[in-house]
Amino acid sequence: MRQRRRVLPGARVALALGCAGALIGVAAGPAQAAEVSFATKCVPPAASGLDPVDGTTKVEITAPATAKVGDEVEVVWKFVQAASKNPDLIDLPANSVKPSGTLKAAGAQSADVPMAGPQENPAIPKGGAMVLSDMKGKLKLTTAGEVTLTPDAYKITAFSTDTNCTPTETVQSAATIKVEAGNGSSSPSPTPSPTESESTSPTPTETATQSPSSSPSETGGGQTDFTGEVVDIPYTCESPIGTQKATSTIQINAKKNGGDFDITVQFKKSPMNSPAPIPAGKLQPFMNVVLGGADEGSVSVEGPVNAEEIKSGDPIEIPDMTGTYKPGATGESTLSPGVLTIKALGTTTTCTPDKTSVSLTLDTAEQEGGASGGSSSTGGGGSSSSGGLAATGSEDHGALKALGLVAGTAVLLGAGVFTFLPGRRRLR
Numbered sequence: 001m002r003q004r005r006r007v008l009p010g011a012r013v014a015l016a017l018g019c020a021g022a023l024i025g026v027a028a029g030p031a032q033a034a035e036v037s038f039a040t041k042c043v044p045p046a047a048s049g050l051d052p053v054d055g056t057t058k059v060e061i062t063a064p065a066t067a068k069v070g071d072e073v074e075v076v077w078k079f080v081q082a083a084s085k086n087p088d089l090i091d092l093p094a095n096s097v098k099p100s101g102t103l104k105a106a107g108a109q110s111a112d113v114p115m116a117g118p119q120e121n122p123a124i125p126k127g128g129a130m131v132l133s134d135m136k137g138k139l140k141l142t143t144a145g146e147v148t149l150t151p152d153a154y155k156i157t158a159f160s161t162d163t164n165c166t167p168t169e170t171v172q173s174a175a176t177i178k179v180e181a182g183n184g185s186s187s188p189s190p191t192p193s194p195t196e197s198e199s200t201s202p203t204p205t206e207t208a209t210q211s212p213s214s215s216p217s218e219t220g221g222g223q224t225d226f227t228g229e230v231v232d233i234p235y236t237c238e239s240p241i242g243t244q245k246a247t248s249t250i251q252i253n254a255k256k257n258g259g260d261f262d263i264t265v266q267f268k269k270s271p272m273n274s275p276a277p278i279p280a281g282k283l284q285p286f287m288n289v290v291l292g293g294a295d296e297g298s299v300s301v302e303g304p305v306n307a308e309e310i311k312s313g314d315p316i317e318i319p320d321m322t323g324t325y326k327p328g329a330t331g332e333s334t335l336s337p338g339v340l341t342i343k344a345l346g347t348t349t350t351c352t353p354d355k356t357s358v359s360l361t362l363d364t365a366e367q368e369g370g371a372s373g374g375s376s377s378t379g380g381g382g383s384s385s386s387g388g389l390a391a392t393g394s395e396d397h398g399a400l401k402a403l404g405l406v407a408g409t410a411v412l413l414g415a416g417v418f419t420f421l422p423g424r425r426r427l428r
Contacts, residue, residue: 036059039055039168040054040057040168061151070141071140072141079131099116224255229358235354248267253266260326278310278344288339289323295331295370301322303319334362338356
């Protein structure tokens with residue numbers, strides 16, 4: 001005997017609601033996702049010496065299927081596949097790559113929708129597939145009708161360097177939003193800044209440039225210790241992969257040794273994590289400390305080479321740099337951070353202060369052969385610098401940890417930072 005299925009009351013209600021929804025629709029439709037691919041040319045910075053790369057970008061765009069005038073909708077750009085794998089050169093560390101780009105809205109309304117993704121990616125081994133974070137953006141709908149969404153140019157940022165990627169063919173739209181006329185009751189939320197989703201590094205507070213007085217403390221044996229002020233110095237750095245801006249936090253200390261002073265320059269925090277292994281003995285920092293006040297010229301200080309290998313992902317510490325200051329004048333002489341030079345694996349990165357601040361003031365007595373009017377060198381690798389840097393240059397710089405140059409990794413980045421680009425040919 002054939003059994004009849006029993007339909008519960010709740011099920012009947014659900015079926016009825018489902019049918020009604022199919023017939024009359026809803027104010028905001030479900031999200032739709034569509035995939036599109038397009039030929040792309042990616043151009044690394046000119047200073048890198050790398051040729052443009054031709055490849056194919058494949059992305060998926062997700063947006064609401066329907067909406068109303070006045071709505072603000074979120075759009076998601078997902079990188080489905082990069083055109084090439086990471087070449088067999090270096091391991092790319094986690095959270096070192098950040099994408100941003102533009103999505104074109106057309107049809108009922110035209111707009112450029114800024115897209116940005118967080119600096120989030122897994123560690124990518126040599127030969128591994130590239131993974132870029134999803135980018136998001138928001139579009140405020142202003143006109144009834146169909147609005148199409150099409151991916152356009154995008155940028156890949158790694159270690160403060162940008163690679164610009166542009167479509168080389170007409171790109172097909174990846175999603176369409178059907179926009180209905182609003183009833184005047186919608187209250188769209190304020191449009192966020194296009195860069196609201198991007199993480200920004202805090203700008204260090206500029207340190208006042210007046211001369212701080214040191215506080216001497218007798219240590220016995222006729223020697224006196226002097227502790228300098230901690231100052232933030234904005235730098236412009238030139239390296240094999242281009243020009244970068246960064247701000248470093250530095251302190252200069254001194255110890256009186258007869259008529260001379262033993263100088264120590266300290267970086268107060270680790271600049272960054274190493275993007276790749278750095279062999280022992282392959283990284284060394286130098287600096288010219290700028291003299292002012294009664295004295296003039298500079299004092300060369302240098303740090304030791306790295307005694308042990310710096311593993312990928314480990315903090316890179318700039319060691320204390322030391323030298324001897326032989327005063328060339330009698331009076332109050334000031335010491336300020338000057339040109340910083342990093343030598344690593346046969347390359348040189350030179351960072352010049354946009355402006356400098358006095359870290360230490362000393363009471364000095366002129367010594368024969370002292371620094372006044374020239375340079376007091378201890379044989380370091382830095383170049384000589386005259387005193388009195390002008391207080392000019394940008395007031396706004398990213399934190400030093402965002403810079404993959406000052407820490408002596410320029411050669412590594414020059415070889416590896418662009419290896420993840422779509423279409424990048426594998427090096428043999």
